[in-house]
Amino acid sequence: MTANAITLFRLFLTFIVIAIFKQHTYIDIACIVTILIIFILDSVDGIVARKHNQTSTFGAVFDIAADRIVENVFWIYFASITDFIPLWMPIVVVTRGILTDGIRGIALTDGKTPFEMMTIPWTRALTSSRVSRALSGLSKILSFTFLPAVPVFEKMQLNADFLKVFSTTTLIIATIAVAINLIRGVPVLVDGWKYIKNSSQ
Numbered sequence: 001m002t003a004n005a006i007t008l009f010r011l012f013l014t015f016i017v018i019a020i021f022k023q024h025t026y027i028d029i030a031c032i033v034t035i036l037i038i039f040i041l042d043s044v045d046g047i048v049a050r051k052h053n054q055t056s057t058f059g060a061v062f063d064i065a066a067d068r069i070v071e072n073v074f075w076i077y078f079a080s081i082t083d084f085i086p087l088w089m090p091i092v093v094v095t096r097g098i099l100t101d102g103i104r105g106i107a108l109t110d111g112k113t114p115f116e117m118m119t120i121p122w123t124r125a126l127t128s129s130r131v132s133r134a135l136s137g138l139s140k141i142l143s144f145t146f147l148p149a150v151p152v153f154e155k156m157q158l159n160a161d162f163l164k165v166f167s168t169t170t171l172i173i174a175t176i177a178v179a180i181n182l183i184r185g186v187p188v189l190v191d192g193w194k195y196i197k198n199s200s201q
Contacts, residue, residue: 003052004059006045007066010038014070018077021148028152032145038070039141060113064104068097071140071181078147084167085147089178096185103192110195117195123187136184139177146170 017031017038045063075090107117118124126132150167 003045003048004062006041006048007059007063010041010045011066011069013038013041014073018073021077022081022151025152025155028148028155032148032152035074035144035148036141039137039144042067042070042137057108057113060115061104061108064101064114068101072097074144074147078144082147082150084150084171085174089174092178093181096182100185100188100192103188103196107192107195110198112195118187118191120187120191123191126184126187132184136180139173139180143170143174143177146173 013034017034020027021031022028072090072094075093079085079087079090104114104117107114115128118127146166147170150163150170153163153166
């Protein structure tokens with residue numbers, strides 16, 4: 001299976017999850033496991049691309065676009081089905097994505113891929129380093145497995161005190177994930193500013 005096929009499969013699984021979630025407790029649990037698989041596959045497609053020399057401009061752009069779709073869909077969906085995730089969270093994430101992807105699009109017209117446009121050491125570290133990518137990935141995995149777990153636990157009528165603690169913990173994790181999302185968007189604005197100026201001349 002090619003890297004792009006894996007990316008496409010991730011998108012397919014994402015829409016399957018939101019289509020069948022909240023149908024039955026066992027289905028919901030399967031959906032949570034599927035979400036975990038979706039984010040594991042995000043790492044797999046990159047490994048496959050490098051191992052089989054399938055890296056390309058299209059692949060880089062498609063991978064980022066798929067990441068954006070997965071994140072936006074889950075943020076919007078889980079904010080809509082839970083009563084403790086504020087609306088500003090998906091709004092901030094979507095807005096950040098539109099801005100950074102727009103800048104990356106401008107850089108692409110200059111022949112620079114999303115990763116090639118990052119030239120300053122600290123901006124490259126924040127967007128491409130293993131630590132940064134690991135923290136970002138972990139925050140998303142925790143957010144998008146904890147968020148659907150809340151309604152599942154409520155349906156199972158677990159202890160009220162446990163539910164309160166779990167919901168609060170989930171909100172904290174989601175807030176951290178949004179913060180990391182914003183922080184990792186700053187380097188794109190910094191390194192992308194020269195492309196914005198050149199395009200306006």
